[in-house]
Amino acid sequence: MVGNICLFLRPNMENYKFVGEKILSWYQIHKRILPWRDIANPYKIWISEIILQQTRVVQGLEYYERFIERFPDVHTLAAADEQEVLKYWQGLGYYSRARNLFAAARHIETHFGGKFPEDYAALLNLKGVGEYTAAAIASFAFNLPYPVVDGNVFRFLSRLFAVREPIDSSKGKKFFTDLAGRLMDRRQAGLFNQAIMEFGALQCVPASPDCGGCIFTSQCLAKMQGKVSEFPVKSSKPETKTVFLYYFMVRSGDFIFLKKREGKGIWQNLYEFPSVESETPLSFEDLVEHSAFRAFFPANTRRRLLFKPLIKNYKHVLTHRTLYADCYEVSVAKASGLGKCKKIRRDEIEEYPVHRLMQRFWEMING
Ligand code: SF4
Structure with missing residues (x-):
């Protein structure tokens, strides 16, 4: 050699x-x-x-x-x-x-x-x-x-x-x-x-x-x-992290709500339903007590929310992450205080850039 x-x-x-x-x-x-x-x-x-x-x-x-x-x-x-x-x-x-x-x-x-x-x-x-x-x-x-x-x-x-x-x-x-x-x-x-x-x-x-x-x-x-x-030889395998995501398709009549993803992540500036993210699975009780959930739904609206589970434990694999995602439909009579969410008509979603998981959810919901 x-x-x-x-x-x-x-x-x-x-x-x-x-x-x-x-x-x-x-x-x-x-x-x-x-x-x-x-x-x-x-x-x-x-x-x-x-x-x-x-x-x-x-x-x-x-x-x-x-x-x-x-x-x-x-x-x-x-x-x-x-x-x-x-x-x-x-x-x-x-x-x-x-x-x-x-x-x-x-x-x-x-x-x-x-x-x-x-x-x-x-x-x-x-x-x-x-x-x-x-x-x-x-x-x-x-x-x-x-x-x-x-x-x-x-x-x-x-x-x-x-x-x-x-x-x-x-x-x-x-x-x-x-x-x-x-x-x-x-x-x-x-x-x-x-x-x-x-x-x-x-x-x-x-x-x-x-x-x-x-x-x-x-x-x-x-x-x-x-x-x-x-061949070729690689020295290491990148670590894969598991993340649990809980999405809320909030409905108010013909309208739904989208949130622009902030921060430096891979989905930065893309739109999705409001969500809660966790490194461990959350029970429904934990979920509604989560600070991100409380930020979307202030105390005066939380009592009147109706939840319907739509998608459970959907696996989505990214390069360094495995995601497990749930999606709930949340009906609200009058929508206010949903953080920085955008209120849009359902058919307007096509105009917004969304990530692959969100696109898949939308297809499943309308499937
Ligand atoms: S260069 Fe690649 S395809 Fe060609 S003999 Fe070697 S291993 Fe096989």
């Missing part, structure tokens, strides 16, 4: 060149035709990269097309209303991505006159743009030689060279970024980056890759060792 690379596929310039050339040839034949491919428009590349961060291509495609149709350039996005941007993002999850897009568009409009910055450092300075996205925009749009290392690239390189360096450690990230940089043909940086990502996405897939039909079948160390499933 040299460092964490086995010597079978020796890490030298000759082998790097060999791998780089093979990947580029493979890409010319196998690449998918996608609307953000083979273009040099940094705005469109940026939008596609942000959408694809946590979303599969098939699902992302539809969102990308709708988003670009409504917000075709930085100027249009910067001039929009954040609520509308969130509405276009509805269902994609990870809403901070949409909030950051909006903030970054305004930043570009104010500081660069609406023209996308063309250097890596300025790209990295945009809200929501990390090293990966900055490298993607810099290389795809401007052909700058920054290696792009996403999950597909980590997986492919870790298998090809049988690298046991954990991909979720800062040492591992640096290691794989350097390795990808050495494989890259710097004259065709954008093309190479797209090719290596596509190779990981289509050929060196997470489960049961077709190693027999792979162009690296005679060189891949993980395959030769019969240990493909052991």
Whole structure:
């Protein structure tokens, strides 16, 4: 072993060149035709990269097309209303991505006159743009030689060279970024980056890759060792927290009430029914005594509330959280004092950006 690379596929310039050339040839034949491919428009590349961060291509495609149709350039996005941007993002999850897009568009409009910055450092300075996205925009749009290392690239390189360096450690990230940089043909940086990502996405897939039909079948160390499933290596599993949520669909005649979620959480600025959140399950008696409940329903209204359970113990899984949610219908004769809730007609809910759980509840209630 040299460092964490086995010597079978020796890490030298000759082998790097060999791998780089093979990947580029493979890409010319196998690449998918996608609307953000083979273009040099940094705005469109940026939008596609942000959408694809946590979303599969098939699902992302539809969102990308709708988003670009409504917000075709930085100027249009910067001039929009954040609520509308969130509405276009509805269902994609990870809403901070949409909030950051909006903030970054305004930043570009104010500081660069609406023209996308063309250097890596300025790209990295945009809200929501990390090293990966900055490298993607810099290389795809401007052909700058920054290696792009996403999950597909980590997986492919870790298998090809049988690298046991954990991909979720800062040492591992640096290691794989350097390795990808050495494989890259710097004259065709954008093309190479797209090719290596596509190779990981289509050929060196997470489960049961077709190693027999792979162009690296005679060189891949993980395959030769019969240990493909052991790569990539991760150092830790993120902790998952359990949260219990109790929602109240408060009705007053034809009206219901929505609350805009505040604070810094993932659902910030999205709308939902008023709710109580707890780290432990609450009995109904505990629930009505909870400070958040009392804030929604002041003492003079609490006696007249009628509760009807609608949904019980609905499980909703997020990346680092498992939610168990109940929903009650609460009928009130006259609605007043419901905290900062918005009173809307039932059919107006379509106009408000809501998170996936709230959307699911609404479908179930009206199902
Ligand atoms: S041989 Fe298998 S594991 Fe190795 S690069 Fe090809 S598809 Fe991936």
